[in-house]
Amino acid sequence: MKAFLNQIFQNVNPKIFAKYSPFISLFADCILLYYIKTKMLPRLFQREQIYALLERTNPEVRYLSMQEFESLVEILQSSFILSFTVIIAFNAIMYALAGRGKPFAVKFLYGYTFSTCLLSALELIGSVFSQRIPFSWATLITMFLYLYVYLGMRYFKILPKTKKNRAR
Numbered sequence: 001m002k003a004f005l006n007q008i009f010q011n012v013n014p015k016i017f018a019k020y021s022p023f024i025s026l027f028a029d030c031i032l033l034y035y036i037k038t039k040m041l042p043r044l045f046q047r048e049q050i051y052a053l054l055e056r057t058n059p060e061v062r063y064l065s066m067q068e069f070e071s072l073v074e075i076l077q078s079s080f081i082l083s084f085t086v087i088i089a090f091n092a093i094m095y096a097l098a099g100r101g102k103p104f105a106v107k108f109l110y111g112y113t114f115s116t117c118l119l120s121a122l123e124l125i126g127s128v129f130s131q132r133i134p135f136s137w138a139t140l141i142t143m144f145l146y147l148y149v150y151l152g153m154r155y156f157k158i159l160p161k162t163k164k165n166r167a168r
Contacts, residue, residue, distance in 0.1 A: 005155045008148075014156040021149045021158075022095035022109055028116075028145040029088045035138035036084055041077050043134075050076070106158060113150040117143055 009017075050073055054061040064072070091112070097105035120143035127135040152158075 005151060009152060009155050012152070014158075017152050017156055018101065018158050019099050021152055022098040022105075024145050024149050025109065025113055026088075026092055026095050028142040029091055031138050031142050031145075033081075033084055033088055035136060037081055039136070039138075041080055045073050045077055047073065106153075110150070110153055110158075113146045113153070117146040117150055120146065 047069070051061065051069065054072075061069075094105045094108045094112075098109040120139050123133065123136070123139050124143065127133045
């Protein structure tokens with residue numbers, strides 16, 4: 001594993017990597033936001049599925065006009081997109097702080113890239129075994145981007161400072 005990482009990171013300057021690698025994660029987040037907006041939400045918010053779900057919770061939904069129902073679905077989609085945009089805005093702030101070397105932001109970046117890489121891998125594995133989860137090239141690309149940042153942080157020892165490390 002060490003030889004593999006040496007081969008990948010041998011021509012990379014550690015200071016430049018520490019400064020600019022958070023923005024690779026931001027790029028990956030933007031790819032995922034685009035994928036969510038264009039592919040995932042339309043698949044999740046199909047009229048028939050939303051209508052059946054709403055009708056089970058409130059039978060009065062039958063009396064909505066098609067225009068009112070379409071507006072409701074658009075509001076749901078907009079709410080999801082706004083939520084993901086707020087998350088990416090928060091991440092962008094943390095990435096900028098990590099690029100400046102702030103310890104809490106570096107810790108956030110380290111944990112975030114690790115967890116998103118794992119979740120992306122689980123989604124890809126799920127797409128192999130389940131027909132309900134389609135394969136996503138966006139997830140595959142972002143998984144490799146997050147993995148690159150995570151492994152680079154480990155390789156260059158840009159790890160979050162813990163109390164144990166500070167005592168040395």
